[in-house]
Amino acid sequence: MKAFVDTSALAKRYIEEPGSEALEDLFFNTVTDVFVSTLALPEFAAAISRKLRTKEIRKRPAIKALGEFEKDWHGLFVKIPLTEAVAESAESMVIEYVLKGGDGVHLASALMVGVDLFVASDNQLIRAAKSIDLKTYDPVTGPFQYRS
Numbered sequence: 001m002k003a004f005v006d007t008s009a010l011a012k013r014y015i016e017e018p019g020s021e022a023l024e025d026l027f028f029n030t031v032t033d034v035f036v037s038t039l040a041l042p043e044f045a046a047a048i049s050r051k052l053r054t055k056e057i058r059k060r061p062a063i064k065a066l067g068e069f070e071k072d073w074h075g076l077f078v079k080i081p082l083t084e085a086v087a088e089s090a091e092s093m094v095i096e097y098v099l100k101g102g103d104g105v106h107l108a109s110a111l112m113v114g115v116d117l118f119v120a121s122d123n124q125l126i127r128a129a130k131s132i133d134l135k136t137y138d139p140v141t142g143p144f145q146y147r148s
Contacts, residue, residue, distance in 0.1 A: 004110035007043040014065035019139030097128035
């Protein structure tokens with residue numbers, strides 16, 4: 001199964017939080033290809049930086065999370081570049097579904113490659129993905145159950 005994972009869900013792989021175990025289970029038991037937008041790299045770094053500033057995470061675990069993410073960045077993920085076509089599609093989605101710019105990029109990227117599953121932990125983004133008939137999954141809801 002080809003899955004696109006947005007940064008809100010992807011972070012659960014590197015920082016223990018609700019949905020982390022379910023995401024790992026999805027990666028190991030269901031997904032064959034993990035697609036991400038190239039936007040995920042700066043978004044993940046920003047999320048770690050914010051967690052450091054707010055003291056939600058200490059420096060050592062933050063460095064470990066960044067290192068693990070970078071290892072997957074260079075090996076596990078199929079990266080979708082932010083092309084002009086993706087940007088134009090994202091613009092339309094941001095307006096139509098009232099999304100943040102980055103969320104529009106993730107959704108447009110997933111559509112561009114035609115994934116089987118869109119994984120996110122953002123309710124507005126999940127609703128938008130469902131509106132365009134993408135099969136969705138939020139790891140916070142528990143283990144993934146395949147429904148055709």
